[in-house]
Amino acid sequence: MNSRFLTVICLALLSLAFAGRIAMAQQPLTAQEIRGKQIYLQGASPSGKDILAYVGDTSLEVPGNVMACANCHGIAGQGKVEGGINPSNVTWEALTKPYGVNHVNGRKHPAYTSRALELAITRGLDPAGNKLLYAMPRYQMSKEDLDDLVVYMKRLGTDADPGVSENKIVIGTAFPTAGPIGELSQAARDVIAAAFAEVNAQGGVYSRQLELKSLAATGNTKLTRADVEKLIDDEKVFALTGMMLAGVEKEIVPLLAEKEVPLIGPLTLDPKVGSPLNRQIFYVLDGAAGQARAVISFLVKKPDSTKPLTIAVVHSGGELAASVVHAVKDQSQKDKLAAPQVVEYAAGTFAAAEMVTRLKQANITAVFFMGGSVELLSLMTEAANVSWFPQIFVQSGNASQTLFDAPAGFEGKVFCTFPSAPVDQTEEGIKEFRLLGEKYKLPQKHLAAQVSAYSAAKILIEALKRVGKDLSRERLVQALEGFYNYQTGLTPPITYGPNRRVGAAGAYIVMIDLKEKKFVPVSGWVSVN
Numbered sequence: 001m002n003s004r005f006l007t008v009i010c011l012a013l014l015s016l017a018f019a020g021r022i023a024m025a026q027q028p029l030t031a032q033e034i035r036g037k038q039i040y041l042q043g044a045s046p047s048g049k050d051i052l053a054y055v056g057d058t059s060l061e062v063p064g065n066v067m068a069c070a071n072c073h074g075i076a077g078q079g080k081v082e083g084g085i086n087p088s089n090v091t092w093e094a095l096t097k098p099y100g101v102n103h104v105n106g107r108k109h110p111a112y113t114s115r116a117l118e119l120a121i122t123r124g125l126d127p128a129g130n131k132l133l134y135a136m137p138r139y140q141m142s143k144e145d146l147d148d149l150v151v152y153m154k155r156l157g158t159d160a161d162p163g164v165s166e167n168k169i170v171i172g173t174a175f176p177t178a179g180p181i182g183e184l185s186q187a188a189r190d191v192i193a194a195a196f197a198e199v200n201a202q203g204g205v206y207s208r209q210l211e212l213k214s215l216a217a218t219g220n221t222k223l224t225r226a227d228v229e230k231l232i233d234d235e236k237v238f239a240l241t242g243m244m245l246a247g248v249e250k251e252i253v254p255l256l257a258e259k260e261v262p263l264i265g266p267l268t269l270d271p272k273v274g275s276p277l278n279r280q281i282f283y284v285l286d287g288a289a290g291q292a293r294a295v296i297s298f299l300v301k302k303p304d305s306t307k308p309l310t311i312a313v314v315h316s317g318g319e320l321a322a323s324v325v326h327a328v329k330d331q332s333q334k335d336k337l338a339a340p341q342v343v344e345y346a347a348g349t350f351a352a353a354e355m356v357t358r359l360k361q362a363n364i365t366a367v368f369f370m371g372g373s374v375e376l377l378s379l380m381t382e383a384a385n386v387s388w389f390p391q392i393f394v395q396s397g398n399a400s401q402t403l404f405d406a407p408a409g410f411e412g413k414v415f416c417t418f419p420s421a422p423v424d425q426t427e428e429g430i431k432e433f434r435l436l437g438e439k440y441k442l443p444q445k446h447l448a449a450q451v452s453a454y455s456a457a458k459i460l461i462e463a464l465k466r467v468g469k470d471l472s473r474e475r476l477v478q479a480l481e482g483f484y485n486y487q488t489g490l491t492p493p494i495t496y497g498p499n500r501r502v503g504a505a506g507a508y509i510v511m512i513d514l515k516e517k518k519f520v521p522v523s524g525w526v527s528v529n
Ligand code: HEC
Pocket: 040, 067, 068, 069, 070, 071, 072, 073, 085, 086, 087, 088, 089, 090, 103, 105, 107, 109, 117, 120, 121, 126, 127, 131, 132, 133, 135, 136, 137, 139
């Protein structure tokens, strides 16, 4: 046989295998596979028969639904490391590697068969007869349920995520229609729709058109968990972008982790980046807590006086303030500063003179103020009365004109932080954004929200392009984790990583010039890691 002929045959075989894989990915699940999928995802049987799990070396019996496979191995079966345990990749492709698998912990085994998989699930043994760690529960379920589960597991990983088809990707967003953030959220939605229309006009992403499903919050003034569940379950969205999360982070953020739906660029001042990390959510700009950390880095590098740096946080309660307090405490500890003083006041009961006495006695040199501008002005006025002039930090979201009315003694002492600044905007970025606004008749209001939403859409589109044709949620998350100094043209450069979910982590610090009544930059970009 000549070698050219061989090559042709090989190529033909390869493309057949490839076509087979694609066809497989597109095929809808059979009734049996759907039953198996429910067991995998929920740990409960559609037949209603008991599924029990035995946990740990004492074999504690628990209902299967608290030990669903997907909880540890992930919806797509890829496995996710959590709290130091390392659940295996259980996609059929990974389990049946022809030469078997060598695990990092030294365990080795040949390729799985259906029977071997049953033994792993029911007896905790791998195909070599090794005992699996007790972190992997042992299950008891009916023969039928076990069959269904095993059949479904052969589709794990090739079972396409919702919202992706040959020529379409469905992306969702949701927004309140009324209240202080209603109009702003809708402006954000409109800019995302425009960005998608532009991409679609150029042929889409890998010939797939982007379809935006936008849902108006039933509660008018804020989104609820039920709204977002509806968007995910009924509208079958692949991912979400630009959604208004301000004030409802606690409700929505865990839902996205549970459903494993990526959300790129939510609008919020309170990114939830604590552990365990919510892998699904990628924030564009930093929130209040990150900006407070940036201020501390700034202060540590450039102390105002020879006195030791002592920080106070003054706030009027709420979840956002709690995030800032936590960040300030944590960062102070990291930078080996004295523990910050935290003073909470109830809205409408601000006793400025008492507050000043208390903070002055504590030798506070820097005050992070998260409250109303009237209260802040009265604080500074009382402080000036006793000739006490600490540095004052407010965030752009809290800042107002009244800052310029601070007593003259505070010259050079009042600062405001911003999550991004005009210096980040390139000529090209501005032009692109302006043209989009003209073409799609976007409102001339709420520009900051529009810029955030547009940047979110750009990041999402770029990530979809990087993934390519073979799109899954897991691949999207991984592509985003690979972003390094990506330029949106409108924000600081965007970097994500396996443990990093804020694209532009840090802030700019600007001084308030009380004489000229203007902002003066005092820092370049202060990044926090
Ligand atoms: C509480 C977390 C947890 C749950 C729930 C869980 N697993 Fe596991 N599983 C693990 C861990 C951890 C390992 C790795 C054990 C080891 O390396 O010894 C594992 C290993 C496995 C393996 C062995 C693969 C290999 O590497 O040889 C299979 C198969 C498996 N799990 C399937 C399932 C199925 C099916 C379910 C649901 C019926 C399930 N697991 C539920 C944590 C879990």
